[in-house]
Amino acid sequence: MEEFRRNLTITEKTLVEIIASSVEIYKKEAFGILLGEKHKKHYMAYDAISFLSAKRSYGFVNVPTIRANRVNYTLSYLTKFRVIGDFHSHPEGPDKLSGLDKSDIKHSGLGLSILIIVTKAKKKTHNWKIEDNNIVGFIGNKYHIKIMAFEYNKKNNKLFHLKIVCPSLKKLNKLQPIKKQR
Ligand SMILES: [Zn+2]
Secondary structure (H helix, E strand, O other): OOOOOOEEEOOHHHOOOOOHHHHHHOOOOEEEEEEEEEEOOEEEEEEEEOOOOOOOOOOOOOOHHHHHHHHHHHHHHOOOOOOEEEEEEOOOOOOOOOOHHHHHHHHHHHOEEEEEEEEEOOOOOOEEEEEEOOEEEEEOOOOEEEEEEEEOOOOOOOOEEEEEEEOOHHHHHHHHOOOOOO
16 A cells, blocks of 8 residues: 655755765765755755764764754754754665664654765766656766655654655756866
């Protein structure tokens, strides 16, 4: 039986932040949290905060959760947004959640998790697009980016692959890259 699932809308701001932080730290894993709103049928990710220099610690203490709680507390005094999930990158793959990722999602209490896969590329072969519910595209001719979203449903203890919606992909495809300054 097909289960009900939300989709996820990613704003341009969020997209830029999660890709930039994943490429910046490439070959290491980037991670951070997603800010936005959770509705009945969809998530809206308005912004992302990356945790620079932070190491994800596995096992006893879940650092993202502690930070997320602190950020949530702060945000409640600043905006109507809340921490709706987290994101992290897999440099050179794999394009799936690891066992630890899965247990993190289950225990973080956030439910939503975005995975960014950054792989070295030789040549851009297509524009930014949605493929199999994921965002795929290139940064110049250098990196291939794949963005996947997952939701953990506590009620039935299941992990879903979410459909991503991103209205700003068209805009990205129209951008003219800046020529290198001499
Ligand atoms: Zn992972």
